[in-house]
Amino acid sequence: MEINKNHTFYKMLLAIAVPIAIQSFFSTSLNIVDSLMVGGLQEEALAAVGLANQYYYFFILIVFGICSGSATFTAQFWGNKDIKNIKRILGVVLLSCGIISIIFALGAMIMPNYIMSIFIKDSKTIELGSAFLRIISVSYIITSISFAYSASCRSIGETKAIMKASTLSLLCNTILNYILIYGKFGMPAMGVSGSALATVIARIVELILILRFVYKNKTPLNANLQELLNISKEFVIKFYRTTLPVIFNEALWSLGIIIYSIAYGRISIEAVAAIQICNAVQNLFMIVAKSISTASAVMIGNRIGENDNESVRVYVRNFSKLSISLGIITGILMALLSPAFVNLYNIKPEVKLETIRTLYVICMYLSVKFFNITMVVGFFRSGGDTTFACFLDAGTVWLIGIPLAFLSVLVFKLPLHWVVALLSLEEVVKSLIGARRIKSYIWMRNVIQDMG
Template sequence: MEKGVLRDKRFYKKMFAIAIPVMIQNLISSSLNMVDTIMIGKLGETQIAAVGLANQFYFLFSLFIFGVNSGCSIFTAQFWGKNDKSNIRKILGICLILGCAGGLVFNVLAFFAPEFVMRFFTKDPLVIKLGADYLKIVGWSYVITAISYAFAFSCRGIGQAKLPMITSAIALLCNTVFNYILIFGALGFPTLGVEGAAIATLIARIIEMALIIIVIYKRKGPLVGKIKEFFDFNKKFFFGVVKTMYPVVINELCWSLGMTMYSVIYARIGTEAVATYQIASTIQNIFIVAGFGLANACAVMIGNEIGAGREENAQVYGNRFVKITFVIGCITGTLLFLATTPIVEMYNVSPQVLHDTKIILRVFSFITPFRMLTSIFIVGILRSGGDVKYSFILEMSGVWIVGIPVAIVCAHVLKLPIYLVVSVVYIQEILKVMLAFPRFKSKKWIRNLVSNM
């Protein structure tokens, strides 16, 4: 029988050990991204749009490596539950190979064809020029980011979430400091504007990668090994991992392409619409960090239980996370509703952008519990249990069957303002929860992937 949800100290100790560092990391990241946006916003709405759209390209890449590492983390968590350290290092090696290969492709495009990339998002020549200048510099950080991601996800998979939090926090703080110095020309440095923001990001990514690798090797934990140990796997092992991982990668890429399509659709409305969407997205991310933290904790804990052969515990843990997430989602949604006006008015943008952003955020405050539940079901439960195909279908149906067609009709057929278009698109979050819940209750999602590896 399940213990009372509020009485199982072991469950909560493990949950908080993973969730809180991830929450803090995402909160710092989102907060500093907001600071970055405010800094760039001092230069004007065109600069906000340029950096925001250029970062949509990084967004595509980040979700590719998120997919690779998230797919591999299914195995990391289950191998950790099985206490198989050797195979955990092999999984890390696969993450490094695939992540760096993807980073190289995105780097080449960012450096050699930045105008082509920007033209996909906008027709505004000034936005294209500024965005291309940004991409040429920031593209060099992509391979570095892939390495950091691989080690960070592996740490979380074995329940050591504090280190990625600390290294990321240091790097992001450095990013903010260098942003201020290089964007505005402080301390005698030249005023570089958008290019300064790109250089600051590159420096921060190098610091983050160096810190996480140095600390991991000084601690001599389960992720430490000779180079050969990371790549000492045969074809059967590699393709066994890839078979489970590729639906996750395709999921993330298709989802990120969907998010990119939203940006393209909104950009066709106008530059003010892009600025509105970028500001609203940045603020939203601050208020859903608890959802990301809980989803990560859920994925690790459920994966550990399945890997250890305790499938019934996995279902019990899933039930608990669903209840906890809904309550926290309601609380954070209320806080967002109350905080919308003072936060939005920190931005130096036009009255129309301020008005539209406030409406979008107030609507999102009611959707927040469903947005968090979507993360728990897809990332925390279904995916960690090995049910990657159903989670893929669920995610894609929300974005490509509902979200994007609705956005196109609302924006370009009905000619609705940006705040109404975005608000209608949010309906997909409710639909995804309605489809995920029956699958979770069926227990068909529980699959031990490492029992014969």
């Protein structure tokens, strides 16, 4: 019986995780190519785009919070084969993400200089980043719609089409970056503004491809306007009772990461450039963790929706062991390849050395990060235990990571790699507290029983 369950487990895992991994690989690889192209201009350009993207990062993680919270419901409704309520959930998500994206887009259009000045005081970097923000703000509402449909597709196991759409859009982004940044094929050289315009066009392409798949293939998300808006006040309240902690979680966590960037900016502009490279490389290796956590959220959410608690316990044990093991293997691989990645960038030798040292520190914590993302996204959120997940995920950043970051920068004047080593201790604390919660299984509950 256990063998059959494990066979089913790995079969479902591969079906969900592999397309997500392929999509993420292309996404992250092409983002690295993008950063290489921007970095080919100057270090200020690389820092400007990296810091401007912190604002986008804050926005997209709020959107991700809404979509991630909705995935709890969609996965459980799909386990119960309730198509009507899946469409209603999608309607709530589209409205919510639309409002958030309009607010952030207006901020980026109206006061980009103020936003950039929060992160750094260098006037040239602020000027470049502001130009980038004004253009890319147009893509915010488009991106939020894509996110809503993509998250819903993944929750019902439709991952291949999302993979194809994202991959084609990112290829488009990379090609346009080359043309618009450097002025190829008769186009003017637009620098960082060209990078922003390329992103806007690529996001439009992605949305068109996703909507084409959803509606042409008559998927369960093939909802008309009436079905999307068939929502009551009570339905929305029940939705946000579970989802609001996820939104707060992502908002507080991402704000914490932005504050980390402010701390890095107090070290030097070289430290900012180094951390942007570290983030690009780390994201490439975090593909595995994101794929595992997404697969665990879908699979565990489906089983909870079916009230199959025995399978949930099997899945939790398997995903816990898998995330830690893959984290160790990935960390070793990342350490071996980090120097080669860093050498691709056109930066000063001393910046290269500090970037490699920082990447080695990140490698040390990778298995803990793998476990934590699977725990928070795959277990607690899919089980509806979103309030605890919020306190755990955001709380450790704010109570441990941020104080250690500023102490190490402002008081002890430590170099970047030591700053990252100290603030990353919050990941260790998070894993220790979360592991006890996992074993209790009090996080596992069916959130769709009273949705109606």
